[in-house]
Amino acid sequence: MAPKPHRPRLPDCTGALVAGGQGSRLGGAAKGLLRLGGEPLVARALRVFDGLFAESVLVANDAAPYAALPVRATPDLLPGRGAPGGLHAALSAARTRWVFTAACDMPFLDAAQIAWLAARREGAPAVAVVWRGRLQPLHAFWSTACLPEIDRLLRQGQPSMWQLATAVGARLVPEESWREVDPEGRAFENVNTPEDAARLGLEVP
Numbered sequence: 001m002a003p004k005p006h007r008p009r010l011p012d013c014t015g016a017l018v019a020g021g022q023g024s025r026l027g028g029a030a031k032g033l034l035r036l037g038g039e040p041l042v043a044r045a046l047r048v049f050d051g052l053f054a055e056s057v058l059v060a061n062d063a064a065p066y067a068a069l070p071v072r073a074t075p076d077l078l079p080g081r082g083a084p085g086g087l088h089a090a091l092s093a094a095r096t097r098w099v100f101t102a103a104c105d106m107p108f109l110d111a112a113q114i115a116w117l118a119a120r121r122e123g124a125p126a127v128a129v130v131w132r133g134r135l136q137p138l139h140a141f142w143s144t145a146c147l148p149e150i151d152r153l154l155r156q157g158q159p160s161m162w163q164l165a166t167a168v169g170a171r172l173v174p175e176e177s178w179r180e181v182d183p184e185g186r187a188f189e190n191v192n193t194p195e196d197a198a199r200l201g202l203e204v205p
């Protein structure tokens with residue numbers, strides 16, 4: 001039988017799973033391998049991405065823990081910069097005009113919510129939600145037009161995600177708008193500690 005054609009909803013966009021962290025608060029665990037309902041978080045995220053994006057990439061210097069996954073892995077080009085370095089690598093690796101970045105430890109990524117955010121990016125270089133006063137840059141769309149400025153800032157120092165978003169002129173979606181699709185901000189949940197894993201019902205492999 002011929003393989004099913006891949007018809008993503010957002011063909012101008014790459015889904016990037018940022019997975020190069022130390023996981024130090026979880027004893028050095030590869031957080032993307034935590035399981036929800038028996039499925040590793042990265043596998044779940046890639047399933048969501050598959051229906052949405054032209055391609056998925058996994059951004060990590062050490063992709064060995066994720067070797068079994070059918071995804072293109074790419075390293076940080078500027079290592080040691082934390083999540084901003086992951087964003088930089090994702091934009092550098094993308095073959096599309098847009099990148100959606102997600103952390104590898106987000107258990108509740110949702111295709112309809114991501115598509116809702118995508119619909120708010122036109123005319124902006126990037127779009128991210130501000131939830132409870134905090135920018136959510138690892139659940140955000142960034143155009144590859146942002147790359148030169150992000151590259152410049154990362155080569156100069158250690159900018160935060162907030163500084164990068166400000167520098168490129170990201171569009172900020174206020175909390176009250178996001179509540180239309182996600183009243184409790186489930187999309188932004190992520191796992192940092194054993195307590196988070198227990199609270200979110202995750203299994204540690």
Ligand SMILES: Nc1nc2c(ncn2[C@@H]2O[C@H](COP(=O)(O)OP(=O)(O)OP(=O)(O)O)[C@@H](O)[C@H]2O)c(=O)[nH]1
Pocket residue numbers: 018019020021022023024025026031059060061076079080081082083085086087089102103104105138191192
């Ligand atoms: N590619 C890349 N991803 C990173 C880097 N640092 C953090 N991340 C990812 O960014 C997301 C948020 O990271 P954090 O949870 O703040 O940090 P962490 O290193 O994973 O965990 P801690 O060591 O406990 O702070 C996670 O998906 C990490 O895997 C990095 O230097 N490069």
